[in-house]
Every structure is written in structure tokens, then in C-alpha cells.
Amino acid sequence: MAAQDPVLDQDGVRLTVDDAIATVTLTNPAKRNAQSPALWRALTEAGRRLPGSVRVVVLRAEGKSFSAGLDRQAFTPEGFEGEPSFLDLARGSDTELDAAIAEYQEGFTWWRRGDILSIAAVQGHAIGAGFQLALACDLRVVADDVQFAMRETSLGLVPDLTGTHPLVGLVGYARALEICVTGRFVLAEEAVSSGLASLAVPGDQLDGAVRDLASAVLAAPRDAVIETKTLLQGALSRDFEAQRRAERAAQARRLRDLAGLGE
Template sequence: MASPEQDLAPLLDKDGVRLTVDDALATVTLTNAAKRNAQSPAMWRALAEAGRMLPGSVRVVVLRGEGKSFSAGLDRQMFTPEGIPGEPTFTGLARRDDAELDATIAGYQEGFTWWRRNDIVSIAAVQGHAIGAGFQLALACDLRVVADDVQFAMRETALGIVPDLTGTHPLVGLVGYARALEICVTGRFVQAEEAVASGLANLAVPTTELDGAVRDLAFALVAAPRDAVVETKALLRGALDRDYDAQRAAERAAQSRRLRDLAGLGE
């Protein structure tokens, strides 16, 4: 885990996404800094591919963006009549039947869904703008460490659409319904201090310290026994969907598995 990312041969490097792996740590980097890491369907497909390519040795995945912005959201070319070459335009999507349109959006979401898998812990390192799809990509991760210049914003509603890249569930879970509604409908910026206070971010640091803070957190996560982390993450992720007694039962079942495993009696 000690080698700098730039010294590692990428397992994937296309469509604005680079994946490198160093033992238990994987890094997914958005590499289109010239366009502030604007997102497109091709990028979403590459993000999904990165998730499928993760070796079994990986325990922590860091998501970062090159340049001054984590991601400024959708590529504005998607909003033009001609759209992005090779991709459906918004008008073209609207003309598809219900099943086809649903399947297309579900395909886009695949780049955002794997970050919460129980076998990994994902950390978004967020600096500068994280707008719309960029905000939702940061929300796809388990943890967020932000630079003091961070500016989160959900701008979809102002464009006449809705956040549909898996961001609404974690947003409500982190900040509650009322604040999530206000953030989405007004499209306002949420900066570092509020992000930490509201639960959107775990930690805010000066921009120059962002990489070091994320690296320290990643090492701390890897230090804990893997199976215990997997069980703990599964317990916490499921807690909101269970009532108190069901959560108690889930704790007992998880602990029973851990005790038997530590005693060499696991399956």
C-alpha cells in the first residue's frame, strides 16, 4: 500500500477513469481535469467496470478527482440537441418505452452502486466542486473526507430533472428528509463546515492535506480484521431497515459467526 498511485500500472484507464491497485488499497481516479471531471455515460460505464475489476485482495477503495474539482456534474454537452456522439440524447431517452428507459437509467446507476459493497470500505476524497452527478458519486461512497474548499450542490431539480444516480437514499440518511429536500430543491452550495456538521462529510482538512488525511484513514481501516469489518458494515447498513428487535437478532447472528470463526469452527 505504500507506493504512490502514479507509480502503479493501472488496471483500467479509459473514458476519464483510472483504476490502480496496491495490495489492499484501490484508487479510482477521475482523470478529465480539463473539464472538471464532468461525467458522461461512458464514464459511468468505466466506473462500473472498475468495480467489476477489483481484485479480492482489496479492502479499501479511494475515489478521487484530478485537478481543482472532484466533479462538476454532467457533461453539459448532454443537454444540447446533438448530445454526446454515440450516446442517446435526452430527447431520445424520453422517446423510449418505459421498460427501455428504466433499463437505460439502471445501467447508468451501475457505476454508482458497487461502492457500498460489504467487502470493501469506500472513501471519497472531495475537493472543489462536487455538483449534481459529482455530489451523487461522492454520496455513493461509505465515507467522505473533504477539502476546505469543497462545494457540494444538487442542481438537477433546477434543470427540470431529479437526482437519479443513487444519491437520494444516502443524502436523506445522512442529513434527514427536510434538509435533503431543501438542498435538492434550492440547489445551493453546501461547504465544508456545514458538510461536517450535517453528517455529509466525516472530516474536513486544508486542501493540501486532503491526500494525507485520506491515506491515514485508509490505513486505519485496513488495520482492523477484515471479516469483522465486513460483518460490522453489514450490520450498520441494515440497521435503518430493521426494527430494534430485528437489529438485536442480526447482532447476535453476526457475533455467533465471528466467535465460531475465531474458534476455528466456522464453515
């Protein structure tokens, strides 16, 4: 399907596919791409609709801001039209509340799938849920005006959209804690130096830099990229010897495949 023909276009999310590259775009710049449960469900649906040919998924946003985070309408008594308000959810049972949050998290989970590599192109504000959505991706390229912030704690909440695990893995426990509890901005220079971002570029070069990175990923054989991603994803949960064994097993699979002896 050509890139100009959306596979999905609903609730502030558009998915297009051009051969091996899919692009998920946040499409509500008038509200700085503020997020809602409907948008989170649309993100989940975008992941379900990815064709098997896709190797790289680019996440980007229209307008000056990547995402200003959760739409403040969520904190009003009425919440979003057609949705249970957060107050209603809080009054429900533990099982119901857990299920609701788990459903929200699904839109932030599939970006880590082993068969794709995801790249977030982030400009302007990426706050709260916006920060966590960028963290859902494998890699981040940022514009030099980027402003990351985790504001949940200052609102009496916690980051719950799968952002805490990658944040600690990227910057370490102490800096992750400080970023979350202060709610301060992390700008482009710190994002790169701390490992949050791979590269910072002027805003008008952001899309080009992401295309270049995607092309570099596609230049490597797909199975080797998948094996490498899986190997690195598990590295922190294994001790040194276990990682050595995982490396040997992965390399054995690659050698047999290259020799035409794979299953």
C-alpha cells in the same frame, strides 16, 4: 499489481491497485471531471475489475474540482457522439428509458458492496452527479474548499444516480429536501456538522488524511469490518428487536470464526 500500472484507464476514469487499496481517479480536470454515460460505464467496469485482495477503495479526482456534474453536452439535441441523446431516450419506450437509467446507475452502486469500504476524497465543486458519486461511497473526507450542490431539480430533473437514499440517511429528510430543491451549496463546515463528511482538512492535506483513514480501516480484521458494515447498513430498515437479533447472529459468527469453528 503496482499502483503505477493502471488496471483500467479509459473515458476519464483510472483504476490502480496497491495491495489492499484500490484508487479510482477521475482524470479530466480540464472539464472539471464532468460526467457522461461513457464515464459511468467506465466506473462500472472499474468495480468489475477490483481484485479480491482489495479492502479499501479510494475515489479521488485530479484538478481543482471533484466533479462539476453532468457534462452539459448531454442537454444538446445531438448529445454525446456515439450515444443516444437524452431527447432520444425520452422518446423511447418506458422499458428502454428505465433500462438506460439503470445502466447509468450501475457505476454508482458497487461502492456499497459489503466486501469493501469506499472513501471519497472530495475537493472543490461536487455538483449534481458529482455530489451523487461522492454519496455513493461509504465515507467522505473533504477539502476545506469543497462545494456540494444538488442541481438536478433546478434543471427540471431529479437526482437519479442513487444519491437520494444516502443523502436522506445522512442528513435527514427535511435537510435533504431543502438541499435538493434549492440547489444551494453545502460547504465544508456544514458537510461535517450534518454528517455528510467525516472530516474536513486543508486541500494539501486531503490525500494524506484519506491515506490515514484507509490505514485505520486496514488495521482491523477484514471479516470484522465486513460484518460491521453489513450490520450498520441494515440498521435503519430493522426495528430495535430485529437489530438486536442481527447483532447476536453477527457476533456468533465472529466468535465461532475466532475460535476456529467457522465454516
